[in-house]
Amino acid sequence: MIFQQEKWADCVHEMREIWPEHWASLALDKEQIALACDESKYEQGEALGCLHIVTARADGKLVGYYYGMLMHHLHYKFAGLMCYSDVYYLKPEYRKGTNGIRFLRAVMKSLKARGVVKLYISTKAHADNGPLFKYLGMNLSDHVYTKLL
């Protein structure tokens, strides 16, 4: 499996095919909030240089993706570039062995190469990746609560 940084325009057509299964497997409140990716916003993010995408490919086929937004923290503008993870997904049949670990390590390595000093990444409460994150040296910093209004 190959993990590499890619441009939105180069992989969006393949990511589109995976979004429905990603959404179906992990999204909450599906009846109230439908999947409708605002692709123009990601295009803008890419144009501004703040979108960071790392893909996972097996035999050339897209089997996973990570994307995050790079920006300086609103409260700590001199602290350096930070990455706010948006989504990440690896198709279940490709999660064997160390693939997930290698994927996240590739993400961190690519972010560091772009000068990112801190990564923010969350995990679903019902599909907790916490042990994996901790093994990769991450610290638990927040709990996120949601409510439909």
Added chain:
Amino acid sequence: MIDPQVVYSIVERETGRYVGRNTKIQELNIDSLEFVDLLLQITNETGLSIPDDQLDKLQTVGDIVMELV
């Protein structure tokens, strides 16, 4: 270096599969979360761990033994 058989025994117990030095991690039929659990179990029982910057290199159960420090 730790006795490899100690590590093989833990892997066999946790995965239910007979393993040896050349058994590929991909063949253990576990995902990355389960793999991390396995590594934590090995650490708990041996007092040794694998630095996270060595995780990319692991291909076989023998590699786990080699990278434990």
